[in-house]
Amino acid sequence: MKIIVLHKKIVVSIFILCFLFSCFLFSFAKPFSFALELTTNSIMDEASKERILNLTKQEEKIAYLTFDDGPTLKATGKILDILKEEQVKATFFVVGKHVKEHPELVKRAYEEGHYLANHGYHHDNKKLYQSKDSFINEIKNTDIEIGKAIGVDNYCSHIFRFPNGYMSSHYKSKKKEAVTLLQDINYTYIDWNCLNNDSVKKYNHSGLIKNLKKSSKNKDTLVILMHDTNDVNDTSAILKDSICYLREQGYEFRNFYDF
Numbered sequence: 001m002k003i004i005v006l007h008k009k010i011v012v013s014i015f016i017l018c019f020l021f022s023c024f025l026f027s028f029a030k031p032f033s034f035a036l037e038l039t040t041n042s043i044m045d046e047a048s049k050e051r052i053l054n055l056t057k058q059e060e061k062i063a064y065l066t067f068d069d070g071p072t073l074k075a076t077g078k079i080l081d082i083l084k085e086e087q088v089k090a091t092f093f094v095v096g097k098h099v100k101e102h103p104e105l106v107k108r109a110y111e112e113g114h115y116l117a118n119h120g121y122h123h124d125n126k127k128l129y130q131s132k133d134s135f136i137n138e139i140k141n142t143d144i145e146i147g148k149a150i151g152v153d154n155y156c157s158h159i160f161r162f163p164n165g166y167m168s169s170h171y172k173s174k175k176k177e178a179v180t181l182l183q184d185i186n187y188t189y190i191d192w193n194c195l196n197n198d199s200v201k202k203y204n205h206s207g208l209i210k211n212l213k214k215s216s217k218n219k220d221t222l223v224i225l226m227h228d229t230n231d232v233n234d235t236s237a238i239l240k241d242s243i244c245y246l247r248e249q250g251y252e253f254r255n256f257y258d259f
Contacts, residue, residue, distance in 0.1 A: 040143075040154040040186075048259045049188040052159065056193040058221040063251040065090040065243075066192065067235075068119055068161065069199075070228035071098050071105035078236035079228050080108060086243050089113045089255040092228065093161040096121030096142030103149035110150040115255040117159040118142050118187075125163055129174040135181055159256055160189045167191050192225035196242070198233040208238045213245065222251065 055064070065083075067090060070076045076092075083090055092109055094116060099106050110116055120128050120138040128138050139160060147155030160182060162168070166175055166189055182189060196212040197203065203211065216222055226235045243253070 038156055038158065039152065040156045042156065042158070044158040044186055044188065044259070052188050052190050052256070052259060055190065056219075056221055056223055061220055061250050061252065063222045063224060063246050063253050064255060065224050065226065065253065066093060066117075066161075067091070067226050067228040068093045069095055069098075069123060069231075071102045071109070072229050073102060073105075074230040075228040075234070075236055076102070076105045076109070079239060080105070080112060080114075082236060082239045082243075083114070084112060086240065088243055088253045089115070089257070090253075091115040091117050091159075091255045093117045093119035094142065094146065095119050095123045096138070096145045099142065099145040099149055103145075106146060106149040107151075113255075113257075115157075115159075115257055116146050116150070116155075117157045117161065117256065118146075119161050120163055121145075123163050125171055128163065129171050129178070132177070132181060135178055136185065139182075139185065139187065156186070158187055160187050161191070162189060165191045190223060192223045193219060194222040195225040196233075196235065196238070198235045199227050199229070199231065201232065203233055205238050205241075208233060208235070209241055209245065212242055216246070216249070222246075 065088065067076075067079060070092060071094060079090075092106075092114055094106060106116065118139055119142070121141045122128070122138065128135055143155050143157060146157070147153060162175060162178070164170055166179075179189070194212065194215045196208045196215075198208060212224070216224075226239075228235070230236075246253075
């Protein structure tokens, strides 16, 4: 009987040691993220591109939260805190020069499962449309900065959002040319069909929520435009209420990793 008791103690001790050793190794391991698959070697097939272009025509009640123009110290961290608390995965259309300034915020977003999409390097239409090469470089240089921030070589998000949106009348002919250039580098683009107007003019909190409700009314799949900049309004202050409202309306939250 004593031998059996001794064996049990040994087994328990070995189990505890193995568990502690596993925890030690895990603490040094790189957090898992879907973005490991997003490189210049990965391919977005035509069916996925078509689905993204026609995403807002889908009849499922899905909400895609998207945040433009960051990262910024003023807003991105607060937004990430709320998304984590609410267990919502979003998509960040990042600006390359800001990624270079705040790589730690980009890395955090990546490690917490958010999609890092491309919004150009300078968010400056004159530079973006100066030539075909300048357009391509704006995208590629942004991907390079994202890759540096998250430790993924040859990162490629495959999804671009035009500054001010493709639907805007500004630089319309240049945008049509740019769509062909996007195809050449295995990219597609997406606008939005819902917004709270947080970058248009100053609103109080109820006004921002009212804008969201109005622009989402009678729509199924939503691609929601917000900003993580605080340049005009503090979207983080109404984000939790926005998520709550959309859940009450029956929406499920997703990001572009679905594609």
